[in-house]
Amino acid sequence: MKKSKFASILLVATLFLIGGVAIQAQVIDFEDKNIGDTFDYVAWTAGDIVAEVADDPLSSGNNVLKCTINNYNAAPVLAFTLPAGKTLADYASFNFKGYFAQGDVGWKDIIVEAYATAPTGQAYNNTDVRIGSWNRAKGASTTWEDISISISGSSSLSGTIYLAFGINCAGTGDQGGTGVQTIWYADDIELELTPYVSQWGKTAQGTAWPILNTATTPAGDAGIGDGNPPTGWATIKGGFGTLEATTDQAVVVTGKLEFVGGGCASAYTHLRYALTYQDSVELVYAGTDSAMWQTT
Structure with a gap:
């Protein structure tokens, strides 16, 4: 487990590739x-x-x-x-x-x-x-x-x-x-x-799908899903160390999101994502389908 301050990507998706700050x-x-x-x-x-x-x-x-x-x-x-x-x-x-x-x-x-x-x-x-x-x-x-x-x-x-x-x-x-x-x-x-985000897990806001990452998943790749419609919110978050934006250099996060399949309720957007800052979190059960972010 790694305990640290993290910025993060929170998303509902099946595949995500991100390039971080060099x-x-x-x-x-x-x-x-x-x-x-x-x-x-x-x-x-x-x-x-x-x-x-x-x-x-x-x-x-x-x-x-x-x-x-x-x-x-x-x-x-x-x-x-x-x-x-x-x-x-x-x-x-x-x-x-x-x-x-x-x-x-x-x-x-x-x-x-x-x-x-x-x-x-x-x-x-x-x-x-x-x-x-x-x-x-x-x-x-x-x-x-x-x-x-x-x-x-x-x-x-x-x-x-x-x-x-x-x-x-x-x-x-x-x-x-x-x-x-x-x-x-x-x-x-x-x-x-250019480092790729390699720490991925569920969040407390959505645990309906398992994490697809294993110990051999390439850095930067992430996925959630099991072939069935989720029974509730399903989330995945990638964490990386705290970065400081300055007037001369911005923090730039890039990547791709892909949603495969259907079945989500029509009243909701199938994909949502955000760039956030959390004061202190740790990733438990990394590299398994139960990988999860916990606040401390």
Whole structure:
């Protein structure tokens, strides 16, 4: 049993799949590297980019990734090792802190590419490897910016994968001066998983149907029913940890509801659902047809 504060989905349904708020999976913060350490890259020629660990330009003492660009189609390449059982398709976003210091850095798409092996060739030329992009519609940075890019990765990519990211830019530009060298920085680079709700049970408001979930039901799936019309209200609720919505980031819950069959009274809506907050609840008999939420 798990006891906690929960937000929840309450519904009358036979199938429900939900994608919740993303959680951190892996972070590259460069603190285990030395100033001057370099990273692989994709580019036209070897001199088109220098991707190296440098001191934070805004807060000395913090290691960051510095990208000095000399030509278009140049990007750093970082290796990520996904946990066993996970593929890139399990991840929702690519996040990092960015500081676009000078040169040709304004009003650009930030592009993310994924590879099964260490890539060669140029960045941003092959849309087949592109997993996400976001338009940064502003000039040079004045502070570190929190950037989150939604990604759509392939389930064929697992284990150690390689990500190239950045902006397609010239070696010089006019942000921060006239014809100055293009330089941008990145830190706290991460892939984020999208967790699925896996804790499901009846509520006291409706127990007429059994829960269909077992210990082997995939996370995110849930169902109630027994092939017969319910003798009363039948409910199922999926619980997840308390989340905080802010002015910058909403809590988004998505999913699908399916009702199969008939027999409900015509005076009632066959499917009802709600997003709620409960102060303290626990799930008992999880993974059985008697799974039930109890308040404490």
